[in-house]
Amino acid sequence: AQRVTQPEKLLSVFKGAPVELKCNYSYSGSPELFWYVQYSRQRLQLLLRHISRESIKGFTADLNKGETSFHLKKPFAQEEDSAMYYCALVPGGAGNNRKLIWGLGTSLAVNP
Amino acid sequence: KAGVTQTPRYLIKTRGQQVTLSCSPISGHRSVSWYQQTPGQGLQFLFEYFSETQRNKGNFPGRFSGRQFSNSRSEMNVSTLELGDSALYLCASSLAGQAPWATEAFFGQGTRLTVV
Numbered sequence: 001a002q003r004v005t006q007p008e009k010l011l012s013v014f015k016g017a018p019v020e021l022k023c024n025y026s027y028s029g030s031p032e033l034f035w036y037v038q039y040s041r042q043r044l045q046l047l048l049r050h051i052s053r054e055s056i057k058g059f060t061a062d063l064n065k066g067e068t069s070f071h072l073k074k075p076f077a078q079e080e081d082s083a084m085y086y087c088a089l090v091p092g093g094a095g096n097n098r099k100l101i102w103g104l105g106t107s108l109a110v111n112p
Numbered sequence: 113k114a115g116v117t118q119t120p121r122y123l124i125k126t127r128g129q130q131v132t133l134s135c136s137p138i139s140g141h142r143s144v145s146w147y148q149q150t151p152g153q154g155l156q157f158l159f160e161y162f163s164e165t166q167r168n169k170g171n172f173p174g175r176f177s178g179r180q181f182s183n184s185r186s187e188m189n190v191s192t193l194e195l196g197d198s199a200l201y202l203c204a205s206s207l208a209g210q211a212p213w214a215t216e217a218f219f220g221q222g223t224r225l226t227v228v
Contacts, residue, residue: 032215044155044202044219086155090215099168100145100217104154
């Protein structure tokens with residue numbers, strides 16, 4: 001079964017410390033993977049996707065097919081990074097029925 | 113380009129009542145998905161509509177239903193409300209299709225439903 005697991009419900013770090021939000025997936029094919037973020041009182045929005053291989057707000061995420069992981073990393077956390085982070089997967093392959101499969105989310109708190 | 117619009121923003125209902133929530137997707141988006149978000153359960157998928165047809169469904173009871181109109185606007189209905197239905201209900205739209213950018217979900221700000 002296709003599944004996304006975010007093992008940490010809550011992650012607390014100090015400002016300036018490195019942060020890694022874990023995401024593991026279960027899928028036998030080649031998925032598309034995303035990180036979405038929800039800041040306080042704002043709508044849920046896309047942070048980055050693995051296809052783009054980009055860095056957004058200092059965050060990067062590398063798809064590791066061997067470990068079936070897509071961990072989100074930032075070398076120096078900022079207070080404004082405090083938010084809820086969701087990892088999501090879209091199964092690859094043909095057809096339009098490619099729904100997003102979501103992890104339960106990790107709440108990141110960056111303390112001053 | 114206008115974003116995803118959900119109405120109303122807040123609702124208070126009594127147990128046993130029914131409620132209808134509305135979602136207007138981004139122009140040109142054919143897929144509309146609904147989610148329930150609660151502090152304890154995170155983001156839970158309710159269902160997805162594409163071209164007026166429900167094509168994906170989550171594990172929610174039959175009290176939760178939806179529909180999509182020809183202009184892609186969608187409504188979600190919850191009948192016989194229970195206290196546990198209190199949550200933020202999110203709607204997301206996407207282009208849908210094979211292209212990678214087509215799967216990005218754009219979310220509305222949600223409807224906060226409180227059942228008393």
